Amino acid sequence: MWDLTWLFLGLGTIYFASIFYFRNKIASKEKQVTKKKRELSPIISEFLFYEENATKEEKSNYIKLKIEIRELLKNDFNRQVLSEVLLDLQKDVSGNTEKRVFELYQDLGLHLDAYKKLRSWKWQVVSKGILELTQMEVFDSYSFIKKFINDKRSVIRKQAEIATVTLKNDGLSYFLDTTKYKISEWQQLKLLEVVRNHKDFDPPKFSAWLTSSNRHVVLFSLRLIKYYNQNQSYSSIIELVRHRNHQIKEEAISCIKKFQIIEAKDTLKSVFWKCNVHVKILILDTIASLGNKEDIGFLKLAVNRETNFVTKNKALSAINAIVPETIMPTEGIAQVDMDSIQTLKEAEDNFTAFDKALEMEDIDPNPIDSDTITLEDEIETNKIEKNLDNQDSTQELEGEAIATENTLEENLEAMEIESTLDIEISEEFEEQAEDVQEIEEVEQIEEEVEVDLGIEEKLNDTYLPPEVVITEEEEKELLENELGINFLPFVINEEEIEAEEFMATSTTNIFNNNFFEQDSYNKILLLDTLEDLGGKKEIPFLKEIIEKDTSETIRERALEILNEFSETEYHINKKDAILYVNNAPINGDSVFKQLFNTSDRATKLVLLDEIMGIGDKKELAFLNSLENQNDPTISEKVKLVKRELEKRTHYQKTASSDSNEENEILESDVIFPLNDQSFQLQQSITYNSSKSSKESTQRKNNKGQIPLEFCFLLDELEIELPKPMGIFNIDFELTEEFYKNQAKNVSYNKNKKKE
Amino acid sequence: MQEKKRLLLADDDELLASLISFRLEKGGYEVCLKRDGKEVKEYLSQNIPDIIVTDIMMPYFSGIELIDFVRNQLKSNIPIIVISSAGNEENVLSAFELGANDFISKPVSPSELLVRVARELNKT
Numbered sequence: 001m002w003d004l005t006w007l008f009l010g011l012g013t014i015y016f017a018s019i020f021y022f023r024n025k026i027a028s029k030e031k032q033v034t035k036k037k038r039e040l041s042p043i044i045s046e047f048l049f050y051e052e053n054a055t056k057e058e059k060s061n062y063i064k065l066k067i068e069i070r071e072l073l074k075n076d077f078n079r080q081v082l083s084e085v086l087l088d089l090q091k092d093v094s095g096n097t098e099k100r101v102f103e104l105y106q107d108l109g110l111h112l113d114a115y116k117k118l119r120s121w122k123w124q125v126v127s128k129g130i131l132e133l134t135q136m137e138v139f140d141s142y143s144f145i146k147k148f149i150n151d152k153r154s155v156i157r158k159q160a161e162i163a164t165v166t167l168k169n170d171g172l173s174y175f176l177d178t179t180k181y182k183i184s185e186w187q188q189l190k191l192l193e194v195v196r197n198h199k200d201f202d203p204p205k206f207s208a209w210l211t212s213s214n215r216h217v218v219l220f221s222l223r224l225i226k227y228y229n230q231n232q233s234y235s236s237i238i239e240l241v242r243h244r245n246h247q248i249k250e251e252a253i254s255c256i257k258k259f260q261i262i263e264a265k266d267t268l269k270s271v272f273w274k275c276n277v278h279v280k281i282l283i284l285d286t287i288a289s290l291g292n293k294e295d296i297g298f299l300k301l302a303v304n305r306e307t308n309f310v311t312k313n314k315a316l317s318a319i320n321a322i323v324p325e326t327i328m329p330t331e332g333i334a335q336v337d338m339d340s341i342q343t344l345k346e347a348e349d350n351f352t353a354f355d356k357a358l359e360m361e362d363i364d365p366n367p368i369d370s371d372t373i374t375l376e377d378e379i380e381t382n383k384i385e386k387n388l389d390n391q392d393s394t395q396e397l398e399g400e401a402i403a404t405e406n407t408l409e410e411n412l413e414a415m416e417i418e419s420t421l422d423i424e425i426s427e428e429f430e431e432q433a434e435d436v437q438e439i440e441e442v443e444q445i446e447e448e449v450e451v452d453l454g455i456e457e458k459l460n461d462t463y464l465p466p467e468v469v470i471t472e473e474e475e476k477e478l479l480e481n482e483l484g485i486n487f488l489p490f491v492i493n494e495e496e497i498e499a500e501e502f503m504a505t506s507t508t509n510i511f512n513n514n515f516f517e518q519d520s521y522n523k524i525l526l527l528d529t530l531e532d533l534g535g536k537k538e539i540p541f542l543k544e545i546i547e548k549d550t551s552e553t554i555r556e557r558a559l560e561i562l563n564e565f566s567e568t569e570y571h572i573n574k575k576d577a578i579l580y581v582n583n584a585p586i587n588g589d590s591v592f593k594q595l596f597n598t599s600d601r602a603t604k605l606v607l608l609d610e611i612m613g614i615g616d617k618k619e620l621a622f623l624n625s626l627e628n629q630n631d632p633t634i635s636e637k638v639k640l641v642k643r644e645l646e647k648r649t650h651y652q653k654t655a656s657s658d659s660n661e662e663n664e665i666l667e668s669d670v671i672f673p674l675n676d677q678s679f680q681l682q683q684s685i686t687y688n689s690s691k692s693s694k695e696s697t698q699r700k701n702n703k704g705q706i707p708l709e710f711c712f713l714l715d716e717l718e719i720e721l722p723k724p725m726g727i728f729n730i731d732f733e734l735t736e737e738f739y740k741n742q743a744k745n746v747s748y749n750k751n752k753k754k755e
Numbered sequence: 756m757q758e759k760k761r762l763l764l765a766d767d768d769e770l771l772a773s774l775i776s777f778r779l780e781k782g783g784y785e786v787c788l789k790r791d792g793k794e795v796k797e798y799l800s801q802n803i804p805d806i807i808v809t810d811i812m813m814p815y816f817s818g819i820e821l822i823d824f825v826r827n828q829l830k831s832n833i834p835i836i837v838i839s840s841a842g843n844e845e846n847v848l849s850a851f852e853l854g855a856n857d858f859i860s861k862p863v864s865p866s867e868l869l870v871r872v873a874r875e876l877n878k879t
Binding site: 037038041042044045046048049085088089091092093094095096097098 | 768769770771773774777778781861862863864865866867
């Protein structure tokens with residue numbers, strides 16, 4: 001064990017000692033070389049910059065230095081250092097100094113050392129010798145170096161190749177003639193670089209080497225032909241397209257393209273099918289460059305027969321290169337029915353013509369006063385989806401749309417001529433008329449026609465100009481003469497005609513006819529439309545509905561709209577459906593009256609609090625009657641509640657006047673004055689202005705509703721409110737927090753009652 | 756006797772610097788040879804030469820920095836000739852932007868450099 005330890009220790013010591021020794025030896029040699037270089041550099045500089053016209057002193061100094069250097073050169077180390085110095089210098093200097101360096105190198109006989117190196121058996125020494133002779137431009141060494149061109153050691157061979165080409169103008173020819181080995185790509189580049197920088201280099205005709213048995217020589221020759229633009233050897237180049245080697249083939253094709261050898265087209269076509277993808281692409285590229293219409297057939301064949309995507313694409317682009325836009329882009333392009341587009345264009349033209357015709361007429365530009373009606377068109381259109389799948393249905397719908405447009409056009413013209421209506425058509429009309437063409441809108445229209453309801457609404461929503469203002473007299477005239485037929489743009493099916501005929505029986509309002517004959521749902525829809533589009537002029541009609549209609553819901557809805565249009569508040573006597581105005585005090589309407597009369601003092605106070613919280617105008621009349629109560633507390637409380645109620649009703653009126661704004665926030669603020677403590681429940685529902693008119697209608701319906709929280713409270717207090725004035729749906733949920741608060745308030749309220 | 760113009764030659768290539776220095780001395784200049792940027796800076800803090808010939812690539816302190824130092828720190832307008840290897844155009848442009856007067860590329864022709872130095876000194 002110890003023996004092995006000693007052995008390894010010994011080996012380790014030897015190893016590190018040898019490293020230390022060799023490292024120091026190299027370092028010391030480096031130092032010596034540096035020192036020697038510093039010694040030699042002034043001498044070299046003196047030699048390099050010595051001039052014949054120097055002074056005697058300089059001449060004598062020069063001679064001394066020459067003698068000195070001869071002495072130094074007797075030492076091999078000095079010779080080596082001097083060679084290195086000169087080799088380094090020749091890289092950094094140019095011009096006359098460089099020439100002087102070359103001359104000095106040979107004058108000092110240093111090239112003989114390089115020759116000696118050529119005889120070495122070590123490849124690196126030989127290579128270094130060749131490099132020295134090449135760098136120092138020892139031209140006489142050419143005959144010695146060229147022997148190494150076919151040396152089996154690749155480093156020597158490559159060095160010899162460069163030396164041969166560098167040292168003599170004919171060196172390249174000799175090299176191409178004699179080399180048997182592969183010429184690597186890198187080596188070709190280096191040789192080309194040497195040739196390129198060679199002074200007075202006269203390039204031989206490289207086509208001579210196109211017949212070489214060494215394919216690398218052929219390849220290099222082709223590249224040189226291309227580089228030196230030697231375009232005399234077309235036949236050889238064309239022939240090389242058939243070469244088995246793909247690189248040569250590619251280079252030959254490249255030459256063909258560069259020299260525009262049209263004769264090569266047939267050869268290119270013939271070899272095309274047997275080539276690899278890369279060569280095929282090159283051939284197609286070349287044909288695209290050289291070809292004409294006659295070659296389209298071949299290219300189309302290539303498109304059909306080739307399975308490779310790139311080749312196919314190249315063939316297509318070649319076709320387009322020869323005859324531009326022969327092949328149109330197809331990928332990712334949706335196909336469009338051109339007939340439908342044509343039809344739509346015609347429709348567009350019709351509308352444009354109609355618009356122009358309107359402009360030519362004497363249209364009263366003055367807007368009509370409050371007795372006019374305005375029909376708003378709120379068409380929301382979608383873009384045309386050019387889809388093959390929907391093509392058939394699209395055509396049908398488009399046809400219908402065109403019919404619609406044409407009918408509308410005729411109707412409007414008739415209206416204008418017969419009734420001499422003053423019609424204002426906004427700029428939007430034209431855009432909307434174009435929008436009518438859009439397929440999705442047409443689909444929607446078809447559905448609407450089939451439903452056979454709300455025709456007027458859809459008509460107004462869809463096809464009427466956005467603003468058609470008609471005076472009252474004209475309206476009457478219109479209603480008598482045109483309304484039944486001409487306001488309906490759809491001449492599509494029998495159902496629609498029936499609807500038109502049905503509407504024609506109306507003498508008072510355009511909504512009248514539909515209303516009495518439709519079912520309740522349709523009636524409500526019509527009322528919604530009426531609410532959106534109508535105005536004060538609908539008041540008589542609404543009154544008629546309230547008095548004549550049998551459905552309570554419809555009557556209530558009509559009443560709601562009536563109250564909306566009217567400045568006066570109307571009410572219905574439900575038993576005999578009598579409509580009356582809410583100007584006079586209606587004591588009996590207050591829900592609190594009966595309860596109040598039968599309650600004790602504490603309950604009365606609580607009820608008054610409730611009236612303050614939830615009461616409206618009805619309670620005001622009731623409160624008036626209570627002002628002269630015997631109990632001063634109740635009397636004062638009544639006055640207080642009355643004041644609060646009056647304030648709130650005033651606020652509600654103000655708020656309702658702003659209800660038509662676009663972004664509306666409906667607030668239902670209910671104040672519960674429960675024994676000096678009040679809490680406010682607030683519901684805020686923000687409506688987006690972009691919502692449909694239907695939503696708008698629903699929103700308006702909610703205006704007369706009480707908040708849900710208050711419903712719960714009333715339920716707890718067992719108070720019954722009058723029936724709601726409209727139809728509404730609860731579409732929100734209450735949080736747990738609300739229920740907790742609610743329970744707390746109710747219990748608090750009950751305790752108060754007990755007290 | 757006319758006083759010799761002082762020339763600062765900054766180049767880390769000893770052999771080439773020695774050769775150029777020899778040629779410039781022979782051309783009548785008093786050449787101060789410095790191997791790197793530090794030496795140059797030290798020298799310049801005490802002496803101001805008539806002209807500077809500098810290599811761009813130097814240890815510690817490049818030729819570009821030297822120009823910047825001379826122009827912005829020393830606020831001196833002494834002529835500066837830059838020596839640069841071929842294919843280093845960007846540095847040459849930077850040198851000119853900073854205030855270099857002339858440029859010569861490697862391999863250097865010492866005779867050409869001598870002419871350029873003389874021309875720059877004559878300008879001043």
